[in-house]
Amino acid sequence: MPKFIHDDTGMQYITIMVHSLDPVLKRIKEHKVKLLGSTPVPLNEQDHFVLVQDPDGTIIELIGPLK
Numbered sequence: 383m384p385k386f387i388h389d390d391t392g393m394q395y396i397t398i399m400v401h402s403l404d405p406v407l408k409r410i411k412e413h414k415v416k417l418l419g420s421t422p423v424p425l426n427e428q429d430h431f432v433l434v435q436d437p438d439g440t441i442i443e444l445i446g447p448l449k
Contacts, residue, residue: 394439400446403430410434422448 400406403422410417410432418433418441425431425445432444 395441395443397443397445400444402449403432403444403446404449406444406446407432 407422415434418435421432422430423432428447429445430448434442434444436442
């Protein structure tokens with residue numbers, strides 16, 4: 383599995399905007415999906431981002447408020 387975006391060809395990164403990160407983080411924890419880096423990271427007063435990686439190696443960035 384690629385460890386970096388530039389390690390492979392094709393789509394390697396996708397950003398998804400969500401209304402709330404809390405239910406997403408709950409499901410991530412329930413399914414034992416590893417968070418990448420020290421996420422969630424604040425982007426501004428309201429929004430944060432979380433990074434995960436799917437089984438094919440695609441990095442998924444989730445952006446939204448923690449509520």
